[in-house]
Amino acid sequence: MSDKRNIQTIAPFLADNFVDLEEPIFDRDEYSKMLKHNSARLGLFEKYLICKLHDSWVIELTHDLDSLKITLNDFSTHVFADAIVERKKINIPHDKLVFPLTIEFKGELKFTYYTVNDRGFLKEIGVINVDEYLYEQVIRIEKNRIEIAFQFWKSALKREKSGENIILIVSAQELTITENQDQAWIKIFGNEYDDLYKYFKGQFNSKRYVSDYTECLKLIDEYEQNAKNK
Numbered sequence: 001m002s003d004k005r006n007i008q009t010i011a012p013f014l015a016d017n018f019v020d021l022e023e024p025i026f027d028r029d030e031y032s033k034m035l036k037h038n039s040a041r042l043g044l045f046e047k048y049l050i051c052k053l054h055d056s057w058v059i060e061l062t063h064d065l066d067s068l069k070i071t072l073n074d075f076s077t078h079v080f081a082d083a084i085v086e087r088k089k090i091n092i093p094h095d096k097l098v099f100p101l102t103i104e105f106k107g108e109l110k111f112t113y114y115t116v117n118d119r120g121f122l123k124e125i126g127v128i129n130v131d132e133y134l135y136e137q138v139i140r141i142e143k144n145r146i147e148i149a150f151q152f153w154k155s156a157l158k159r160e161k162s163g164e165n166i167i168l169i170v171s172a173q174e175l176t177i178t179e180n181q182d183q184a185w186i187k188i189f190g191n192e193y194d195d196l197y198k199y200f201k202g203q204f205n206s207k208r209y210v211s212d213y214t215e216c217l218k219l220i221d222e223y224e225q226n227a228k229n230k
Helices: 012-017 028-037 039-048 075-087 181-189 194-205 213-229
Strands: 057-063 067-073 100-106 110-116 122-125 132-142 145-154 164-172 174-179
Touching: 012 132, 012 145, 028 039, 028 132, 039 132, 039 174, 057 132, 067 075, 075 181, 075 194, 075 213, 100 164, 100 181, 132 164, 145 174, 194 213
Parallel strands: none
Antiparallel strands: 057 067, 067 100, 100 174, 110 122, 110 164, 132 145, 145 164
16 A cells, blocks of 8 residues: 555544644544444444544454454443442452453455554554554445554553554454453452443443543442432
8 A cells, every 4th residue: 555645534533643733624423423324334333433442452453364353451441440449449450450342354354554654644564563542433334345444552662762653444344343341340340330330331332421530430429329319
């Protein structure tokens, strides 16, 4: 692929993370309508779109001839678990609060990694390890093909160097999501906080922003107050 491709035309939703824009170039309302219209094709991934996986750390990113898998620690569930650990004074290390979710592309797979300069031009690079999921934009949805641009953060290997943003553009015939958060929750907490967890999931699915620690503490307070009032 040509290194003359520009993020402003390829994935304009991501552009302001790389380029100083004088005015918005992306219509988020129209994008939201497009995602809703194609919700059946997107499947479970639709509910995580538009920044709901932001800050999720990458557990594993693997590929073979016809499949690419991105396994993340779902950040929203991680933050809510962290809030429960703090509020209930539970002795669980922060890095043990892992709630995996896997995004998989299959069928006629194509993918390319890029760096982006300050003018927005994409430069193709080889396969690279990435550390943190930042954003995504669905570029194309057709009957037999889905194409998505992902933005990841790659941490520097040496302290004196800075990390960098990496773009991964993936297209394939099929996109599937495997949610393993429920199993991980039970493994970590057992059944003691089932009702709190269900309340959290209901709020998440309602489109409420629950990826903030303070908001998660409020959510716990809400649930407990509602329980008292019953």
